[in-house]
Amino acid sequence: MLLGVADSVVNHVPVMLSEGGIASAERGGWSRAAEFAGLILDAGWAWAATAVLAGWWVSRHARLAAGMLRGSLAGGLALGFATTSFYGAEVLFDGIVWWGVESRFWLIAGVLLGPPLGVVGAAIRLPGSAGVVAALVVPAGAALQTAVLPPPAASVMAEPVRWSVWIAAVVATVLVARRFRTRGAVASPAGAGRGRLGG
Template structure:
């Protein structure tokens, strides 16, 4: 995949995170375009929507978009730029969807939006650079690969059981377990990949026959 396409893919990841977060929050909100439909569907769906809203607002989800964008492009400079662009796309998509779902002019959200540009650039550069190191040999590549899954597991552990103002209830406990399971699996894959990569680079490793399958 050529670099412009990789950057576009990173933008799509960021925009997807922003749209998903906005929809999840709107579904759990007491008012708005989706509130009535969720309320009519019953309390179980409201709990699921509320749990999804808590997760969608988690830092690791947004950080993961920037890390993924950096990983897609694969170099430090391009990764830093891709990380920033992914967070810009996520933020723009989030507020754009909010404008539609709450029927509020986008200009009315500008005050809230303009306060986030500086941290967005800073974290985009850092996280995109980290993402560009994923798959690289050595400790840096290993730590980069573990950053998002470990962050997700830690943040899930710190989530309150019953967040104030949320109807998530027991659904959040199931979501927490799913996050831990996914984070554990992702960490396992990263560790195995790092071990295999190190083994393949080890001097004096016996060569396999040409017809062997790895």
């Protein structure tokens, strides 16, 4: 819900500051900061990351099957609530009809795509390559979307957003790789010891 409300609020900051009709390059610092945040929060990868995070969060202390089920439910609910709160805030700001074609489309999309993304979040705790691949879904998706569907060039914040996302994706990938190596280094000696004892 915080994602949906925050996305709507930052998109309306320039209007609140009476800078809605001013070109992006001529707006003040607060409007530019809100524009930067809005370009990130409007991105599909940010919403996907919310479902992945929800799936990871609810499955941390559960067994594998239960964790996957919890992750699936959490992912769908997270995107459903985020979409509902976004369009609810839009009603307050703009007075639009909540149950329109656009809101229905994104609510259905969120409910359909949220569960598999929640399962991805739950799969992050799996050992080996499965956990690594799951952990890389969000950074890879963010980098890919930024490359294929970059922020609108008319925005003065487009370039900073593009570089910020790519840098964050690289850092996240390095951290995942380090975590995988650490896990492998810890697991290897134990496995070797069991093999010697078993022999």
